[in-house]
Amino acid sequence: MKKYVFILLFLSGFQVSFSQKKISKEEVERTFLENNFELISQKFALEQSQAELIQARLWANNPNLTIGEVNLWRNNPHEEMPYLFGRYGKTQQVSLELEQVIETAGKRKKRIALQQVHTQNAVLNFEELLRNLKFSLRSTIIELEKIQLEEQLLKNSLDIFEDLLISYKKQSELKNLSRADYLRIQTEYIQFKEDYTSLLSNKNNLVYDLKVYLGDTTEDSFEIYQPLMVSDKLSRKLPMDLVEEALANRSDFKLIKQQKEIAHKELDIEKAARIPDVTVGLGYDRGGNIMQDFVGLSISFDLPLLNKNQGNIRKAQVEIEKSFNEERKMNNEIVNEVNRLKKQLIIYESVLKEYTDEDQLSVTEMMNNYVKNFKQSRISLIEFLDFSDSYLKSQQAFLNQKEQYLKTFEELQFIVGKDL
Numbered sequence: 001m002k003k004y005v006f007i008l009l010f011l012s013g014f015q016v017s018f019s020q021k022k023i024s025k026e027e028v029e030r031t032f033l034e035n036n037f038e039l040i041s042q043k044f045a046l047e048q049s050q051a052e053l054i055q056a057r058l059w060a061n062n063p064n065l066t067i068g069e070v071n072l073w074r075n076n077p078h079e080e081m082p083y084l085f086g087r088y089g090k091t092q093q094v095s096l097e098l099e100q101v102i103e104t105a106g107k108r109k110k111r112i113a114l115q116q117v118h119t120q121n122a123v124l125n126f127e128e129l130l131r132n133l134k135f136s137l138r139s140t141i142i143e144l145e146k147i148q149l150e151e152q153l154l155k156n157s158l159d160i161f162e163d164l165l166i167s168y169k170k171q172s173e174l175k176n177l178s179r180a181d182y183l184r185i186q187t188e189y190i191q192f193k194e195d196y197t198s199l200l201s202n203k204n205n206l207v208y209d210l211k212v213y214l215g216d217t218t219e220d221s222f223e224i225y226q227p228l229m230v231s232d233k234l235s236r237k238l239p240m241d242l243v244e245e246a247l248a249n250r251s252d253f254k255l256i257k258q259q260k261e262i263a264h265k266e267l268d269i270e271k272a273a274r275i276p277d278v279t280v281g282l283g284y285d286r287g288g289n290i291m292q293d294f295v296g297l298s299i300s301f302d303l304p305l306l307n308k309n310q311g312n313i314r315k316a317q318v319e320i321e322k323s324f325n326e327e328r329k330m331n332n333e334i335v336n337e338v339n340r341l342k343k344q345l346i347i348y349e350s351v352l353k354e355y356t357d358e359d360q361l362s363v364t365e366m367m368n369n370y371v372k373n374f375k376q377s378r379i380s381l382i383e384f385l386d387f388s389d390s391y392l393k394s395q396q397a398f399l400n401q402k403e404q405y406l407k408t409f410e411e412l413q414f415i416v417g418k419d420l
Helices: 002-015 025-035 037-057 107-173 179-214 242-249 251-272 310-352 357-375 381-416
Strands: 020-023 064-068 094-102 221-224 278-286 293-301
Touching (some): 037 107, 107 221, 107 381, 242 310, 242 381, 251 310
Parallel strands (some): 020 221
Antiparallel strands (some): 094 278, 278 293
């Protein structure tokens, strides 16, 4: 048992050996926006999409130049022709052909319009990533704030029982107190130590998560200024048209709407594909026909007899129907989620009204009085342990309610898609 207590004491001393860095929530978010690697990567994806729009505005096909029928030696019999340049080319044959594919049915404009929507989607994808990361970051901060307060609460209880353990050990050795009472205090102390060590482990994990969000590689731990210091009237911040705000601001809902627009533009492109493109050519042939220098025009195009692109057109039409259904589905989910969280926020507010500052102060003073009376042997060990356990559970319940209240508000901001 002594060895186990020593190990726990060592672990707690090891945990606090790292330096603490106090930081405000505003500083956390500012650093997050500047240093988060996922956001930086998404910015690169946005630049790539803008480059793709530049590419879409260019002509799809460059002119094609073909040089052919060039003889490397003189064949017999042959005809002699005027020199090409200098004294070269008297028996030289050559043909040149210049071709250009001309797209019909406005295919190029339709591709540009489609890529413009994809570029807008890249912006919305960045906003959606930011919305998700910000929600996860703020939830992590709230959990860390709650753990800071719970750490202080457990540390105070741990200090009380550590003092009692030392005192009871001396009195037990002097036979002034029973061995059973000493072991009972020791058991409570060890339990507090286990809870405290577990709490520090959870805090360390949250700090790690926070460092990932902030791109921080130092060994410093974090302390949040003024943890869980928020008004308990957050529902007053909610606008009357909260559902309309959510439908207007949610980036993922905008992406669903954009998907419907993409489907329409892809249908336009597939319909345009039914009309064949035209290839126009200009040819020159020297010495290959009855004319020594022949210049002629050519035109070619596919005959849309066997393939009228029916399958791709139908596929695009189904995609429009699918995206319309997805939009209705998400619209329904957003409305229900907003209404649920509004009610949940009000429920937590009503619960937190029962935890007044005066009551919290009174309970803390009562705990101090119980400690004092117990040391003076005015109350029994059982009474003291029962009250200390009730005190700790009530304080933890208050912190849990506060944590869930703030998380609900953050989730509501996440669902709405903007800070309220």
